[in-house]
Amino acid sequence: MKRVDDFRLRLGNKEYVPIMIGGMGVDISTSELALEAARLGGIGHISDAMVPDVSDRKFDTTFVKDKTKLYKFNINNMDKSVVQFDLDRLAEATRLHVGATMEAKKGDGLIFVNCMEKLTMNAPKETLRTRLASALDAGIDGITMSAGLHLGSFELIKDHPRFRDAQLGIIVSSVRALQLFLKKVARLNRLPDFVIVEGPLAGGHLGFGMDWAQYDLHTIMDEIHAFLAKEELSIPLIAAGGIFTGTDAVGFLEKGAGGVQVATRFTVTHECGLPYNVKQEYFKASEEDIIVNGVSPTGYPMRMLRQTPAIGSGIRPGCESYGYLLDATGNCAYINSYNREVLAHPGEKNISVMDKTCLCTHMRNFNCWTCGSTTYRLKDTTHKLADGSYQVLSAEHVFKDYQFSINNEVALPPREDAAAA
Numbered sequence: 001m002k003r004v005d006d007f008r009l010r011l012g013n014k015e016y017v018p019i020m021i022g023g024m025g026v027d028i029s030t031s032e033l034a035l036e037a038a039r040l041g042g043i044g045h046i047s048d049a050m051v052p053d054v055s056d057r058k059f060d061t062t063f064v065k066d067k068t069k070l071y072k073f074n075i076n077n078m079d080k081s082v083v084q085f086d087l088d089r090l091a092e093a094t095r096l097h098v099g100a101t102m103e104a105k106k107g108d109g110l111i112f113v114n115c116m117e118k119l120t121m122n123a124p125k126e127t128l129r130t131r132l133a134s135a136l137d138a139g140i141d142g143i144t145m146s147a148g149l150h151l152g153s154f155e156l157i158k159d160h161p162r163f164r165d166a167q168l169g170i171i172v173s174s175v176r177a178l179q180l181f182l183k184k185v186a187r188l189n190r191l192p193d194f195v196i197v198e199g200p201l202a203g204g205h206l207g208f209g210m211d212w213a214q215y216d217l218h219t220i221m222d223e224i225h226a227f228l229a230k231e232e233l234s235i236p237l238i239a240a241g242g243i244f245t246g247t248d249a250v251g252f253l254e255k256g257a258g259g260v261q262v263a264t265r266f267t268v269t270h271e272c273g274l275p276y277n278v279k280q281e282y283f284k285a286s287e288e289d290i291i292v293n294g295v296s297p298t299g300y301p302m303r304m305l306r307q308t309p310a311i312g313s314g315i316r317p318g319c320e321s322y323g324y325l326l327d328a329t330g331n332c333a334y335i336n337s338y339n340r341e342v343l344a345h346p347g348e349k350n351i352s353v354m355d356k357t358c359l360c361t362h363m364r365n366f367n368c369w370t371c372g373s374t375t376y377r378l379k380d381t382t383h384k385l386a387d388g389s390y391q392v393l394s395a396e397h398v399f400k401d402y403q404f405s406i407n408n409e410v411a412l413p414p415r416e417d418a419a420a421a
């Protein structure tokens with residue numbers, strides 16, 4: 001019987017343990033988590049979502065405070081189109097976050113940054129170019145382009161000195177999305193180094209409509225394998241979404257996947273950026289608690305816990321401080337919903353907005369509890385302690401469980417409370 005460690009992911013002329021820890025914004029996949037994956041010979045992701053805010057928390061910079069001050073005059077204005085990102089400051093924040101992470105890297109693995117196209121930031125092209133280029137400047141090993149088709153993203157960095165040596169890949173959820181992407185990059189003579197195929201069971205935003213349940217990762221992987229074979233293209237495919245055990249992973253590796261990308265199991269590790277009490281919510285969740293809804297202003301369905309505080313919250317849009325989802329015209333679906341409710345409830349202090357949520361503010365405050373479909377199984381991966389809480393795991397423990405387990409088994413960690421004695 002095979003285990004994940006019997007396989008290797010080949011990127012360039014090097015081999016890695018074929019486990020990627022997926023990007024989880026905003027700073028849920030922390031540097032510490034990504035660094036553990038790299039130390040253990042796999043691949044970790046940091047995220048560049050809201051990186052000025054992440055930088056303020058980590059390095060005592062004042063990017064958010066300064067931006068809020070600059071646009072303070074607009075806070076009560078319903079029109080947010082004036083709010084812009086200073087590209088130099090965005091680059092500085094990215095270089096700080098990426099640079100510090102790369103400096104701390106040990107081991108034979110890699111660190112990639114997850115870059116979501118849907119963070120349109122009121123100037124989609126310019127801000128994306130800045131984010132991609134400054135991550136490359138700061139020495140990131142690779143970039144995973146996600147949450148969007150990224151049809152113009154390679155073009156944005158084609159003149160960067162690292163364009164051909166960094167590992168560049170894309171997340172797709174269908175053969176069609178990959179075909180569109182490959183068609184676009186054909187004239188740059190630069191294929192992606194890896195393709196992550198994310199099925200409908202993943203956490204975060206889904207690359208499907210509300211009919212997501214009709215799709216299946218194995219089928220999509222088979223379709224993409226067949227397409228690449230027909231085109232005589234050899235690009236490692238990384239399967240993602242709902243892979244809970246090493247045995248699940250082997251099921252994809254044996255069929256030719258280069259690796260797997262996993263995330264949910266790492267949400268309850270010490271290195272994950274979620275606060276302790278939120279990790280406990282993930283442990284406690286039952287299957288019925290895991291829902292997919294349309295509250296994200298991006299327009300993509302998003303999976304989250306039913307108890308997510310962000311659902312129904314009617315806070316004032318935080319665009320003057322954040323504004324990461326402002327589209328090319330300076331608008332966001334939450335602003336429309338919020339303004340509608342304000343107009344419908346004149347003079348009311350606490351309004352509720354049900355159809356959309358202020359994703360920037362709530363992700364920033366860890367109040368949007370996005371999660372993968374297998375979250376309800378996390379309680380089976382640890383011990384319930386005497387006080388009723390669940391024991392948080394180490395990233396190393398979870399990584400090695402994926403790497404070495406067989407028979408769909410999940411190894412429990414050494415117990416940490418008095419009962420261990």
Ligand SMILES: Cc1cc2nc3c(=O)[nH]c(=O)nc-3n(C[C@H](O)[C@H](O)[C@H](O)COP(=O)(O)O)c2cc1C
Nearest residue numbers: 022023024025146202203204241242262263264372
């Ligand atoms: C809490 C959480 C946050 C996530 N955030 C992002 C994100 O910001 N960008 C992204 O491309 N994928 C995101 N994902 C998806 C993961 O990177 C990964 O591909 C997927 O969840 C793997 O499936 P699994 O969670 O079932 O292991 C997130 C997943 C989780 C669980």
